[in-house]
Amino acid sequence: xxxxxxxxxxxxxxxxYSPEQMQKxxxxxxxxxxxxxxxxxxxxxxxxxxxxxxxxxxxALVTDGPFAESKEIVGGFFLIQADSFEEAVxxxxxxxxLPLNGSVEVREVMQIPAPVES
Amino acid sequence: MVAVLTRIFGLHxxxxxxDVVQESFLKALQTWKYGQLPDNPQGWLMQVARNKxxxxxxxxxxxxxxxxxxxxxxxxxxDIGEFFHTDEISDSQLRMIFxxxxxxxKPEDQIALVLKTISGFSVQEIAKALLTNxxxxxxxxxxxxxxxxxxxxxxxxxxxxxxxxxLEVVHTFLxxxxxxxxxxxxxxxxxxxxxxxxxxxxxxxxxxHRICSSPTGYALLSMMCFHAARFExxxxxxxxxxxLQQQDRRKWNEELINIGYRYLNHSAAGEEISVYHIESAxxxxxxxxxxxxxxxxxxxxxxxxLLLKLKPSPTVELNRAVVLAELGHVQSAIDAxxxxxxxxxxxxxxxxxxxxxxxxxxxxxxxxxxxxxxEKAFGxxxxxxEKDLLLQxxxxxxxxxx
Numbered sequence: 001x002x003x004x005x006x007x008x009x010x011x012x013x014x015x016x017y018s019p020e021q022m023q024k025x026x027x028x029x030x031x032x033x034x035x036x037x038x039x040x041x042x043x044x045x046x047x048x049x050x051x052x053x054x055x056x057x058x059x060a061l062v063t064d065g066p067f068a069e070s071k072e073i074v075g076g077f078f079l080i081q082a083d084s085f086e087e088a089v090x091x092x093x094x095x096x097x098l099p100l101n102g103s104v105e106v107r108e109v110m111q112i113p114a115p116v117e118s
Numbered sequence: 119m120v121a122v123l124t125r126i127f128g129l130h131x132x133x134x135x136x137d138v139v140q141e142s143f144l145k146a147l148q149t150w151k152y153g154q155l156p157d158n159p160q161g162w163l164m165q166v167a168r169n170k171x172x173x174x175x176x177x178x179x180x181x182x183x184x185x186x187x188x189x190x191x192x193x194x195x196x197d198i199g200e201f202f203h204t205d206e207i208s209d210s211q212l213r214m215i216f217x218x219x220x221x222x223x224k225p226e227d228q229i230a231l232v233l234k235t236i237s238g239f240s241v242q243e244i245a246k247a248l249l250t251n252x253x254x255x256x257x258x259x260x261x262x263x264x265x266x267x268x269x270x271x272x273x274x275x276x277x278x279x280x281x282x283x284x285l286e287v288v289h290t291f292l293x294x295x296x297x298x299x300x301x302x303x304x305x306x307x308x309x310x311x312x313x314x315x316x317x318x319x320x321x322x323x324x325x326x327h328r329i330c331s332s333p334t335g336y337a338l339l340s341m342m343c344f345h346a347a348r349f350e351x352x353x354x355x356x357x358x359x360x361x362l363q364q365q366d367r368r369k370w371n372e373e374l375i376n377i378g379y380r381y382l383n384h385s386a387a388g389e390e391i392s393v394y395h396i397e398s399a400x401x402x403x404x405x406x407x408x409x410x411x412x413x414x415x416x417x418x419x420x421x422x423x424l425l426l427k428l429k430p431s432p433t434v435e436l437n438r439a440v441v442l443a444e445l446g447h448v449q450s451a452i453d454a455x456x457x458x459x460x461x462x463x464x465x466x467x468x469x470x471x472x473x474x475x476x477x478x479x480x481x482x483x484x485x486x487x488x489x490x491x492x493e494k495a496f497g498x499x500x501x502x503x504e505k506d507l508l509l510q511x512x513x514x515x516x517x518x519x520x
Contacts, residue, residue: 019237045154
């Protein structure tokens with residue numbers, strides 16, 4: 001088993017949804033998560049608040065927000081367990097936000113090997 | 119939710135409330151979708167909505183709108199939680215129903231307003247459900263809201279005699295809403311189901327309320343249950359209409375049918391016999407029959423006779439004629455259809471009359487007249503499913519022997 005991080009961006013097209021449609025869309029997310037949980041693939045997931053600051057450079061310059069456009073904003077993340085990178089990518093294809101201009105960045109969490117004892 | 123907030127903020131803030139609900143749902147979606155639900159999602163949502171609404175109202179107050187918000191909230195903030203008890207939510211929704219289904223509003227405006235404020239449909243969804251375009255719906259909503267504002271319609275459940283009258287209007291409205299979903303041949307299936315489900319949900323709130331409950335309400339809901347139970351079997355995988363005769367009765371939802379019987383029993387309390395009682399009884403007869411030929415047509419005919427007395431209409435007469443035919447009196451059925459008042463006009467206006475006549479002539483093996491009427495019906499309907507069905511019938515008529 002390998003650990004992966006799913007980084008969710010965009011999906012802001014949902015703002016044009018009616019409350020009724022949003023509820024249905026939320027159901028899709030819950031169904032997806034339930035499916036992943038049943039397979040033992042979903043470890044954790046959290047939303048990020050939209051506001052943020054960026055600290056940069058040797059002067060530690062602080063600027064508001066890393067984002068240019070709303071579709072670039074990271075909305076939240078999953079921690080996922082999968083056998084392979086391919087499997088993780090397959091899982092990401094089930095993201096309900098894809099039709100809403102959303103994207104999933106799939107990153108493998110690097111395993112740092114323990115030093116070999118000699 | 120719109121209903122509850124409207125009760126807190128007042129009917130004149132309906133637009134504000136709608137915006138706030140929209141934003142709150144968006145926030146909930148963005149927060150919850152990664153798998154973390156709060157302990158009490160509904161309470162959370164209401165809290166967010168309430169805070170947003172207060173923010174906006176405070177801002178407006180600063181701009182000098184003249185509403186004394188702080189005062190309003192000092193008195194109400196303490197017991198605001200009470201508005202979110204289940205009973206109170208139903209109560210708010212009922213107030214909303216009575217407001218939206220005000221007798222002075224046009225029926226088409228009523229439907230649009232209910233779907234928007236109580237059911238949370240978007241303008242696009244409403245337009246799709248009612249087979250019209252977005253701007254028409256926007257106009258209707260605007261007109262309805264303006265009317266509520268200018269006429270100072272109260273956000274309340276009427277009492278006493280007024281309740282009886284207004285309840286009747288609400289029943290009619292729910293009946294229409296259900297039919298809109300059940301019979302609209304053009305709207306897509308999902309939307310149609312939503313409309314039916316919404317009509318049933320609202321009707322249930324009505325009969326569960328201590329004051330608004332009535333035998334007629336029970337009868338109406340039982341009728342909806344019987345019809346809804348057959349929803350799945352009415353269309354085949356090609357989206358073509360399946361007639362009652364050919365429907366796979368195993369697909370009927372037994373649970374819904376049983377619930378329907380239960381409500382129908384409740385509706386028998388009291389002296390009152392409404393149109394819905396009879397229509398429900400007819401639907402129940404169909405649900406009871408194991409097969410089409412097992413249907414107790416004698417009983418159905420009696421019910422239609424009764425219905426005709428209570429609510430004379432060409433549709434009822436037409437349905438009654440079909441029952442006559444099932445009892446073997448095909449010629450009398452044809453005579454009955456032709457005797458409907460203004461039948462010439464009806465035949466030109468709606469395909470169903472020609473379709474039924476064609477069908478009846480087909481049974482009499484009058485192939486010329488059967489073909490003539492079925493083709494006329496074919497030309498009158500725009501529904502693909504209906505057209506397919508008619509075409510199938512026309513083709514099944516054996517060519518005349520030379």
